Amino acid sequence: MARRLKWSKQAQLQRKSIFEYWNHHNQSKAFSxxxxxxxxxxxxxxxxxxxxGRQTSIDxxxxxxxxxxxxxxxxLHDSIVVISLWDGRRNIPLP
Numbered sequence: 001m002a003r004r005l006k007w008s009k010q011a012q013l014q015r016k017s018i019f020e021y022w023n024h025h026n027q028s029k030a031f032s033x034x035x036x037x038x039x040x041x042x043x044x045x046x047x048x049x050x051x052x053g054r055q056t057s058i059d060x061x062x063x064x065x066x067x068x069x070x071x072x073x074x075x076l077h078d079s080i081v082v083i084s085l086w087d088g089r090r091n092i093p094l095p
Contacts, residue, residue: 002047004079011071011082015039018069018087035069042066043082050075 007015019032042064046052053062053073061083063072072084 003050003075005043005047006079006081008081008083011085014085018085035067038066039069039071039085042071043080046073046080050080 018035019029022031022035023029046064051062053064055062056072061072061074063070065071065088068088070084070086070088071082073080073082075081
């Protein structure tokens with residue numbers, strides 16, 4: 001069963017931040033558009049095969065890798081919720 005896709009506010013902000021960084025760094029939106037397409041392709045596959053991601057130590061939370069980026073999500077009965085998106089090359093400060 002194909003599920004609907006939802007983005008948490010945090011994941012939306014992280015995605016926007018990634019795109020803004022690359023737009024500024026490259027002085028072009030071309031790479032951000034390419035990244036966005038890669039994210040869409042990966043998420044479309046998840047709609048059909050939601051358990052294909054790697055399960056984390058948190059119940060019902062999974063991670064997929066899209067190039068150097070990691071996308072975490074959880075599965076509901078009728079939807080997939082993206083909860084975070086980050087570049088694996090960055091050092092993420094722990095809370």
